[in-house]
Amino acid sequence: xxxxxxxxxxxxxxxxxxxxxxxxxxxxxxxxxxxxxxxxxxxxxxxxxxxxxxxxxxxxxxxxxxxxxxxxxxxxxxxxxxxxxxxxxxxxxxxxxxxxxxxxxxxxxxxxxxxxxxxxxxxxxxxxxxxxxxxxxxxxxxxxxxxxxxxxxxxxxxxxxxxxxxxxxxxxxxxxxxxxxxxxxxxxxxxxxx
Numbered sequence: 001x002x003x004x005x006x007x008x009x010x011x012x013x014x015x016x017x018x019x020x021x022x023x024x025x026x027x028x029x030x031x032x033x034x035x036x037x038x039x040x041x042x043x044x045x046x047x048x049x050x051x052x053x054x055x056x057x058x059x060x061x062x063x064x065x066x067x068x069x070x071x072x073x074x075x076x077x078x079x080x081x082x083x084x085x086x087x088x089x090x091x092x093x094x095x096x097x098x099x100x101x102x103x104x105x106x107x108x109x110x111x112x113x114x115x116x117x118x119x120x121x122x123x124x125x126x127x128x129x130x131x132x133x134x135x136x137x138x139x140x141x142x143x144x145x146x147x148x149x150x151x152x153x154x155x156x157x158x159x160x161x162x163x164x165x166x167x168x169x170x171x172x173x174x175x176x177x178x179x180x181x182x183x184x185x186x187x188x189x190x191x192x193x194x
Contacts, residue, residue, distance in 0.1 A: 028133055055096070150192075
């Protein structure tokens, strides 16, 4: 199924097309990432995770819609959602997009937990895809020198690895936790921080 057909609203096709253009860029935060996040949301729903598929699907479409490697990318993406979406969706989608800046949803937030898990599920990818993801992240930060990138990447990964669980839903933990931990350990070791 093409990404255009996965748009969760039956209308607003101009907005969908604008989002597809925004996601069509090199690096990790590209159309493949959007597709994978939507796939992981489908997996979580099929495994029994309960969340509003339309709202979380819209949040997936917006969560990295603005991506320039800046600290305010999520905020700018959230503001776009607030301006562009119908009022019945705008506030909740923007809240979810902002949550992806740190991936620490409240336990009682099924929508936030599902979006966070789907966004981080790449951490559990098979080795070849995981390595391509890491290369894509490096491409996203091509403007950063190697030493600074390695230090920053190691800090991000160490912060993730220190969490009691990488995934917030029971379904996400069952599907992805063990492989994600193994990938993080391998990458951290390669960065000299294992």
